[in-house]
Amino acid sequence: xxxxxxxxxxxxxxxxxxxxxxxxxxxxxxxxxxxxxxxxxxxxxxxxxxxxxxxxxxxxxxxxxxxxxxxxxxxxxxxxxxxxxxxxxxxxxxxxxxxxxxxxxxxxxxxxxxxxxxxxxxxxxxxxxxxxxxxxxxxxxxxxxxxxxxxxxxxxxxxxxxxxxxxxxxxxxxxxxxxxxxxxxxxxxxxxxxxxxxxxxxxxxxxxxxxxxxxxxxxxxxxxxxxxxxxxxxxxxxxxxxxxxxxxxxxxxxxxxxxxxxxxxxxxxxxxxxxxxxxxxxxxxxxxxxxxxxxxxxxxxxxxxxxxxxxxxxxxxxxxxxxxxxxxxxxxxxxxxxxxxxxxxxxxxxxxxxxxxxxxxxxxxxxxxxxxxxxxxxxxxxxxxxxxxxxxxxxxxxxxxxxxxxx
Amino acid sequence: xxxxxxxxxxxxxxxxxxxxxxxxxxxxxxxxxxxxxxxxxxxxxxxxxxxxxxxxxxxxxxxxxxxxxxxxxxxxxxxxxxxxxxxxxxxxxxxxxxxxxxxxxxxxxxxxxxxxxxxxxxxxxxxxxxxxxxxxxxxxxxxxxxxxxxxxxxxxxxxxxxxxxxxxxxxxxxxxxxxxxxxxxxxxxxxxxxxxxxxxxxxxxxxxxxxxxxxxxxxxxxxxxxxxxxxxxxxxxxxxxxxxxxxxxxxxx
Numbered sequence: 001x002x003x004x005x006x007x008x009x010x011x012x013x014x015x016x017x018x019x020x021x022x023x024x025x026x027x028x029x030x031x032x033x034x035x036x037x038x039x040x041x042x043x044x045x046x047x048x049x050x051x052x053x054x055x056x057x058x059x060x061x062x063x064x065x066x067x068x069x070x071x072x073x074x075x076x077x078x079x080x081x082x083x084x085x086x087x088x089x090x091x092x093x094x095x096x097x098x099x100x101x102x103x104x105x106x107x108x109x110x111x112x113x114x115x116x117x118x119x120x121x122x123x124x125x126x127x128x129x130x131x132x133x134x135x136x137x138x139x140x141x142x143x144x145x146x147x148x149x150x151x152x153x154x155x156x157x158x159x160x161x162x163x164x165x166x167x168x169x170x171x172x173x174x175x176x177x178x179x180x181x182x183x184x185x186x187x188x189x190x191x192x193x194x195x196x197x198x199x200x201x202x203x204x205x206x207x208x209x210x211x212x213x214x215x216x217x218x219x220x221x222x223x224x225x226x227x228x229x230x231x232x233x234x235x236x237x238x239x240x241x242x243x244x245x246x247x248x249x250x251x252x253x254x255x256x257x258x259x260x261x262x263x264x265x266x267x268x269x270x271x272x273x274x275x276x277x278x279x280x281x282x283x284x285x286x287x288x289x290x291x292x293x294x295x296x297x298x299x300x301x302x303x304x305x306x307x308x309x310x311x312x313x314x315x316x317x318x319x320x321x322x323x324x325x326x327x328x329x330x331x332x333x334x335x336x337x338x339x340x341x342x343x344x345x346x347x348x349x350x351x352x353x354x355x356x357x358x359x360x361x362x363x364x365x366x367x368x369x370x371x372x373x374x375x376x377x378x379x380x381x382x383x384x385x386x387x388x389x390x391x392x393x394x395x396x397x398x399x400x401x402x403x404x405x406x407x
Numbered sequence: 408x409x410x411x412x413x414x415x416x417x418x419x420x421x422x423x424x425x426x427x428x429x430x431x432x433x434x435x436x437x438x439x440x441x442x443x444x445x446x447x448x449x450x451x452x453x454x455x456x457x458x459x460x461x462x463x464x465x466x467x468x469x470x471x472x473x474x475x476x477x478x479x480x481x482x483x484x485x486x487x488x489x490x491x492x493x494x495x496x497x498x499x500x501x502x503x504x505x506x507x508x509x510x511x512x513x514x515x516x517x518x519x520x521x522x523x524x525x526x527x528x529x530x531x532x533x534x535x536x537x538x539x540x541x542x543x544x545x546x547x548x549x550x551x552x553x554x555x556x557x558x559x560x561x562x563x564x565x566x567x568x569x570x571x572x573x574x575x576x577x578x579x580x581x582x583x584x585x586x587x588x589x590x591x592x593x594x595x596x597x598x599x600x601x602x603x604x605x606x607x608x609x610x611x612x613x614x615x616x617x618x619x620x621x622x623x624x625x626x627x628x629x630x631x632x633x634x635x636x637x638x639x640x641x642x643x644x645x646x647x648x649x650x651x652x653x654x655x656x657x658x659x660x
Contacts, residue, residue, distance in 0.1 A: 012540070020540075020541050021538065021540065021541060022509055022536045022537060022538075022541055023465065023536055023538065024465060024466045024535045024536060024538070024559065024561070024583075025538045025539075025559050025560055025561055025564055025568075025583075026561035026562070026563055026564070026583065026586055028538055028564075028568075029563045029564070029565070030563075168469070168472055168473070168476065169462055169463070169476060174462075174463060175463075178463050178464075178465065181465055182465070182468075182587070182588050185586055185587060185588070186586055186587040186588075188586075284510050284513060284514065285509045285510045285513060285536070286463060286510060287463070287465075288465070288536065293510075295510065295514065297514075298484040298485060298486070298511055298514060299461075299485070299510040299511035299512075299513060299514030299515070300461060300462045300479065300510070300511070301462055301463060
């Protein structure tokens, strides 16, 4: 397989052959400035204290590690723990990263935050954090997503953000990223691009991992306190891969812990019906980095689909591509239907309504738990709460597209 | 010295700027594209940049992006472009350069692409999302097949960085006139003169200015600081209006 990668040390920011900076030359100095600031502050105690302060007092961390006793008993296998990222302020893990990046932007002297959003979760977290920290904020969002996620658009606007429609191509997340990158080239002097997932050109995947690794840092300490041992397996859903890389980060060095990323296989494994990038894609370059990618036979990004708007992206964080090739992490897929069954199962058995994204990880956990011993332990990253999905599900149930399972 | 360099030098020696129009392949239709290509060729183009359509063109503004999407809808692919150019090899006086994003070339296979493109008469390649550090392997393969990978530099490219590019630069240097995507209606920023001066000191191949160029008058302030001019969005808009590339080319005579 030919690669575009110059494998020598001058090519910074690669995870094996994945990652890199496949961007116009004008973005290189912008990314270099970002990298220099990140390297300066990531170990700066004052910066870390401020980051931790907002994680605790703004977002309500630490989040619980919760044993699903009812579900565990029902399945009759391994213990299922949830890392409750849904209990963060704004209802998802996204805020861990927006706090970190906006604190970084302030130190870089930037006045304005721009961000892309698909379903709107990262946009809402960005708008909220920008409001908190007194930054001007513009969110790019595909025209189709704006229509589908009207309430999130309104939420962002209430917190003072300007929402700009991306009107080209498929008019979804992919185009929103294009618009944000184009705007960054134009206005980098006063503008900071806050990328929401573990994707994009270097150093973004590393920055997002750094600010999301609090998930596994807490989970590791919590499971040792609760069970006095490490888990057998950690699971997380993978769209771009930010909650998954956060859930994996501190367990990567623990060889005995299986790491499973769960992708959406949507309606089926045919082209255009899923967004299972690592499972079904091939290496390719888009949005400034090399990773696994879903593409057509000419190398254009494929059309992707998932019931969950937060997972339908035709590429994936480059570190996941690297972990897959190295054999350190496994990547499985879960269909729309399996995810919805898990959604209802958790709601009914534990009184927790999960995001449809996170329901993919849970569904896979429910598949493997019964085959495991009762003293084995699974941790599922419950990356977001499902309140945002309730209206969509209500409509789908009414239209007969989803059947609420009888328990 | 590559044929691209020679072509621009010849124009400069004749006391003019080399003219480099850009047109998206398969725009507005597969057939009409070749009519317009011939119009460009017989109306003063020294080099023609042919755009390889891509769905997410990071460096392009709305006009080229729309042309790209229109071409993709009609099934224009890199393979089609290479095949059609191969059939017409030797028909054009102008040198041909392909401009596109990295993934379609990657998908085609670097080695196979370089060979096929050389056989099709392509002498240069512009890949906006392949900066120096990421270009190593592909650049080497292209060079083996006599295809120049054109360097792009911007207003925020430091002189030291230009020097890194200059060490292996071929063909010409594409100087991007402002910070942004193609086809914006902006005045050239004051830093452009400094960038051109530094680029002239660093590179020993011709300098082409592109992005936002519509008419010769815009080039007057730069005198001999540039050797060639690239225009794309304005040309595409004019072709859409008039159905022919000839009037736009007349402006440059």
